[in-house]
Amino acid sequence: MKIDRKMLFKNSNQLILESFSNEQNYLDLINKKKYSSDEALEILENIDWDFKSFSTQYLTHTFHPYPARFIPQIPLTFIKLFTKERERVLDPMCGCGTTLVEAFLNDRNSIGNDLNPLAALIAKVKTTLIKKDEFKYLNEKLIKMKKYLDLDYRNIDRTINGLPNRKVSKIFNKTIISKLEIIRETLIEIKEEGYYDLFDLGRIALSSTIWSLVENGNGINVDELFIKKIKSMQQILSQMSKVIKDPPDVKVICGDARNLSIENNSIDLIITSPPYVNALDYYRVHMYNMLWLGMDFDLFRKHEIGGHSHFINNRFRLLSEYLGDMLRSMIEMNRVLKRDKFCVIVVGNSSLEYELIESHKFFTEMAKKIGFIPIKTIFRNIDKTRKYTSADIGKIDEEYIVVMQKKEETHIFANDDNFVSQIVKELMLHFKEQIKNNPGTSTRGKKPSNERLLKNIDKISEAIEKIPEDIRIKE
Ligand SMILES: C[S@@+](CC[C@H](N)C(=O)[O-])C[C@H]1O[C@@H](n2cnc3c(N)ncnc32)[C@H](O)[C@@H]1O
Structure with a gap:
């Protein structure tokens, strides 16, 4: 090929x-x-x-x-x-x-x-193509997640244990932690429903979003950043799938x-x-x-x-x-x-x-x-x-x-x-x-x-x- x-x-x-x-x-x-x-x-x-x-x-x-x-x-x-x-x-x-x-x-x-x-994990996700219907499933999942976030995150009272230092504790305030937790739960559902490659893709999107929070400090829109990241990854992988029909091992x-x-x-x-x-x-x-x-x-x-x-x-x-x-x-x-x-x-x-x-x-x-x-x-x-x-x-x-x-x-x-x-x-x-x-x-x-x-x-x-x-x- x-x-x-x-x-x-x-x-x-x-x-x-x-x-x-x-x-x-x-x-x-x-x-x-x-x-x-x-x-x-x-x-x-x-x-x-x-x-x-x-x-x-x-x-x-x-x-x-x-x-x-x-x-x-x-x-x-x-x-x-x-x-x-x-x-x-x-x-x-x-x-x-x-x-x-x-x-x-x-x-x-x-x-x-x-x-x-x-x-x-990053290396694996960068070299794994994902099928169209799997992305369709992911998009539906994200829409549900967003609805839940818009309604409910304020009522979720969560704490996170073991954050390594104060700077990070400051960045990850209660709202952001709640939002991140909802994203994490959505990813776990994706895994439990058997979509392992999507689970890994989601984890890399989450990790990249967290990286930019730590770098840039402001993360109130963390859910939007996460969804934006997923969409851009999806677009790239879809382009690659069109050209790479028989991927190498x-x-x-x-x-x-x-x-x-x-x-x-x-x-x-x-x-x-x-x-x-x-x-x-x-x-x-x-x-x-x-x-x-x-x-x-x-x-x-x-x-x-x-x-x-x-x-x-x-x-x-x-x-x-x-x-x-x-x-x-x-x-x-x-x-x-x-x-x-x-x-x-x-x-x-x-x-x-x-x-x-x-x-x-x-x-x-x-x-x-x-x-x-x-x-x-x-x-x-x-x-x-x-x-x-x-x-x-x-x-x-x-x-x-x-x-x-x-x-x-x-x-x-x-x-x-x-x-x-x-x-x-x-x-x-x-x-x-x-x-x-x-x-x-x-x-x-x-x-x-x-x-x-x-x-x-x-x-x-x-x-x-x-x-x-x-x-x-x-x-
Ligand atoms: C300079 S980076 C490689 C960057 C890579 N060329 C790239 O483009 O992303 C060196 C890598 O060595 C890895 N490393 C360190 N100790 C290692 C070990 N004992 N076995 C395997 N990898 C190790 C680090 O995790 C790091 O990813």
């Missing part, structure tokens, strides 16, 4: 691709023919990876906000150049499913994995990238963007939505890669923990990927204690130890309007695309603590030498004293000692 992307775009009324000649040239290039791997690798050189002013918010990509997602053109390029129709693409840390949506629109089967249950797993529930040698392309070390606690960002959806975020919080709420006194211990987690994840990527196929990891630099952390270089070194050949690393600027800021790192305005090829089986297991310890130790020792020779590689504003920088060497030494303890997977 061939999907006419242009038709989808035109139908969506969001943008007319032809008006962007760069974008059109880019699409012409990746759609021109089926490229061999060698040709595809050459084409990578001809692409302007900044994708400046390209449209990134189209179709189901608009369903739900998600921090630090990558722009669709990154997975799209690799999917188009390195796979054929119905081959299987994996994103082991799929976030809100950008890779999956692009695979879906381009007739590739896909698997998405993420430990965050909200991410997994999509599987979404809520699981740990360090232990994938996926068969050996079954994947044709991996494309993913892992968390950065010390950049963002995903569980914090999603706390409110998850709470309202009744999702348990404790498990996610415990096993989240790159989270920074611990090792406060020695941030370099975060680094070895992160490297251990990423090494385990990359061993898993190697295990599930077919031989000679490509694995692409997109990551930016971080900063710890005034030192620059070039994660892509660590990944390239790790790749060589576990059966991958690093092929190339592509640098790209992130569009000014899309930069995101981290409290610890500041503005993140560039990232690296690491392209690797699987040459052999690893014969190493992701749960081999001794191996992970040994590789992380090698990497950390090398890092320590670099810092000794050139301290303060990431100083913004006032330069710290030499004394302060020298302390980093001691901290790195301590982190190296603690590696066997710090890389262990938490119980």
Whole structure:
């Protein structure tokens, strides 16, 4: 089946691709023919990876906000150049499913994995088409809900337990809570009546509405916002259904990238963007939505890669923990990927204690130890309007695309603590030498004293000692 992307775009009324000649040239290039791997690798050189002013918010990509997602053109390029129709693409840390949506629109089967249950749900909803008669049922349900809301919500006296902080308690006043409860009850009825895909769609609409309440504060019309959100999702999915008659397979797993529930040698392309070390606690960002959806975020919080709420006194211990987690994840990527196929990891630099952390270089070194050949690393600027800021790192305005090829089986297991310890130790020792020779590689504003920088060497030494303890997977 061939999907006419242009038709989808035109139908969506969001943008007319032809008006962007760069974008059109880019699409012409990746759609021109089926490229061999060698040709595809050459084409990578001809692409302007900044994708400046390209449209990134189209179709189901608009369903739900998600921090630090990558722009669709990154997975799209690799999917188009390195796979054929119905081959299987994996994103082991799929976030809100950008890779999956692009695979879906381009007739590739896909698997998405993420430990965050909200991410997994968003990814699933963005790649699930819904039948016309199901939408008819949903619309009737919403009309009933609205009538009930208009009549009754003032008389409903409800309390909500366990709202995480005062700011949120303020936003969620009694009226809003009552309205949200009615929406939630309607969704439960939908589930009980057997419309599971609609239930999930409704939960994502609710979550997106709650997100905008927390962001914008004013939520008195929460029911109208919710209904508006559902309608716009419905419109998009209906457009997609008209064009995608025989959808490719999509599987979404809520699981740990360090232990994938996926068969050996079954994947044709991996494309993913892992968390950065010390950049963002995903569980914090999603706390409110998850709470309202009744999702348990404790498990996610415990096993989240790159989270920074611990090792406060020695941030370099975060680094070895992160490297251990990423090494385990990359061993898993190697295990599930077919031989000679490509694995692409997109990551930016971080900063710890005034030192620059070039994660892509660590990944390239790790790749060589576990059966991958690093092929190339592509640098790209992130569009000014899309930069995101981290409290610890500041503005993140560039990232690296690491392209690797699987040459052999690893014969190493992701749960081999001794191996992970040994590789992380090698990497950390090398890092320590670099810092000794050139301290303060990431100083913004006032330069710290030499004394302060020298302390980093001691901290790195301590982190190296603690590696066997710090890389262990938490119980
Ligand atoms: C940079 S985001 C990915 C964004 C994604 N590319 C997108 O466009 O939405 C990194 C993701 O890694 C996930 N993650 C963190 N720890 C994980 C783990 N142990 N296993 C699987 N996913 C994990 C986070 O939940 C987050 O969604």
